Amino acid sequence: MEYLEFELPIKELEDQLQKCKVIGEESEVDVTETCAQIALKLKEAQKNIYKNLTAWQRVQMSRHPDRPYTLDYIKALCGESFLELHGDRSFKDDKAMIGGLGKIGDQSYMFIGQQKGYNTKTRQYRNFGMANPEGYRKALRLMKSAEKFGIPVVTLLDTPGAYPGLEAEERGQGEAIARNILEMARLKVPIITIVVGEGASGGALGIGVGDRVLMLENTWYSVISPESCSSILWRSWEYKEQAAEALKLTAIDMKKLKLVDEIIKEPLGGAHRNREKTFLAVRNAISKSFDQLKNLSPKDLVSQRMEKYTQMGVYKG
Template sequence: MPQDKNRQFLDFEKPIKDLFDDIEGLKQKAEKSKLDLTDPIKKLEERVLETRKAITQNLTPWQKVQLSRHPDRPYTMKYISKLSTDFVELFGDRNVKDDKAMVGGFANLDGQTVMIIGQQKGINTKARQLRNFGMANPEGYRKALRLMKLAEKFDKPIITLIDTPGAYPGLEAEERGQGEAIARNIYEMMRLKVPVICVIIGEGASGGAMGIGVGDKVYMLENTWYTVISPESCSSILWRSWDQKEKAAEQLKLTADYMYEFGLIDGIIPEPVGGAHWDYDEAAGLLKPYLISTINELKQMDPEERVRKRIDKFNKMGFWDELPA
C-alpha cells in the first residue's frame, strides 16, 4: 500500500489528511530536536483511525462512488497477489489479441486451484493507458470466456473480480461485436458446470460488469457500486450536465446496501476501516474467507442443480406487475 507521504486523499478525507500532516510535522520535529515525541504521535495515529471510522459511517452514495474509484484502492492484480499463490496468467482470446484490461489465470487459493478473472485498471498514467482504464474490448470478454471454459474443462471453480466503469464504447469495439461478446458471456456463464463466484471490488458499471458478473454467488465490497449507468452519464442524460451526478447517485440506489435489499447480490463483504485503500492485506484477508467458504459450499452441490439454481436466481430478479387480461 502507499506510504503515508504518498497517499492521496479525497475531498471528504481532508480531516484525515490534516492529521497525517500533523504527524509528519511531529516526526520532523523529533528528528531535528532529538525529542521523544512518541506519545503525541501515537495519540494522533489513534485519532486517524477514529476519524476514518467516523467518516465512513455516514457516506453518501456519491462518496461511496468516489471511494470505489480511489487512486490508492487495490485492483484485481493486487487482490490476486494477496489472496493466492502460484498465479499463472493466461493471455489472448485466440482470435484478435490480448486485452490488457482483462486479466486471468489459474492460482492456488488455500490449497485448491481456482481460475481468477477480473478487470484491471492501471496504477499510473502509462499503466492506465495500457489497461484502457479497466474498460475491456470484445477480445477481453472472449478471453474471459475462454478461461472460464478452460476452468470448466478441468473442473476448477471460477472467481471473477469486477472493477470497471463499463465496457469500452469505441467504434472499433462495436465493429468487433462488443454487444455480442457480453451477451455470449452472460449466456455461457449461466450454464457453466463449475462453481462461479463474482465479487465487485470497485466499480460495477453496466454490461461491462455483467460480462463477467453471472455467478452462483455475487458479492459486493461495502464501498463499491453496481448499476446500469454511472452517475455522471445518468446526470448528462437526464439533466444535460454532469453537475447533478450526486443526485443521480442517490436516485440510482447503486450502493451495496440497496443491491442486497433488492436481492441483486448475495452479500456485502466488509472493508478495512476507511476503505480498502488503507490496508491491502486486511482487505484481502476479509474477502478470502467468503471465497473459501462459498467454494466449499457450492462444491457440495450437483453441477446440474447448481446450474438450475443459478438460472432461477437471475430469472427472479427485478420487480414487475401483471395487468389483468
C-alpha cells in the same frame, strides 16, 4: 498517499500528529499527551467520516488511485501459483481483461477480471480497464476451459464499462457480452463474483453472473455511472451526487435489493489503507463461498443459479 476532498480533515490531523512526533524526537519537550489527544481526534474523525459516506463518496472511494486492482488481489491470493492465459483464439489478447489459473491453498481456481493501470502508460496499455469484445471472448474461453476440467471460476469486477469505441461495436461488443451472460448462466462449475472496484453497466455484467455475488464495502454496481446518468437526466455532470443516490448503487443498497449475496467489510478508510487485511477478507470470502457450492451437482448448480436470477426484480405477467 492521496486524499479525496472529504478526507482532508483526516489529512490535517495526520499531518499534525506527524509534526508532533517530529518535535518530540528532535527536542526534549514531552509531547506524549499532545500526540495522544491528536491521535484520539484522528480516530474520531475517521470514524465519523467513513461510517457516514454518501453514495457519491463511495463511488470516489472505489476509484481511489491507491486502491488495489485485480492483479493485486490475484497475486496476493495465489502468489507464484498464478499462470496467466492469453488470447481469445480469434482476434487478439485484450490487456484490459486478464485471466488464468491460480491456487488458494490446495484449491485451484480460474481467475478472470478487468485490470486498470497505475499510471498514464499502463492505463493506456490496459485501456483504462475497458474491455473490447475479444476480452469477453477470452473470458468465455477460460470459463469453458474451467468447466471442462471441473475448476471453479472467480471473477473480479472493476471497470467503468465495456469499451464504447466504433471498432468494438464493429467486432460485436453487444453480442460478446450477451453471449457471456448466457453461457455463464448455464456453466456447470461454481462461479464466485466479487466487485472489487467499479461495477459499471454491461461491461461488468459480462463477467458478473455468479452463484455467489459479493461486493467490497466501498464499491458500486449499476447499469450506468453517476456522471453519465446525470448527463442524460440533467444534461450536465453537475448532478452526479443526486444521480448516485437515486441509482441505489452502493453495496448496502444492492444487498437490500437482494441483488448481491454478501458485503465484504473493508478496513477503516478503504481497501488501500490496509491491503493485507483486505486481501485476507477476500480470500476468506472466496473459500467460504466455494465451501457452500462445492458439493452441489452441476444440475443443481445451474438450476439454483437460474432461480437466483429469475427471482430478481418486480414484473407483472
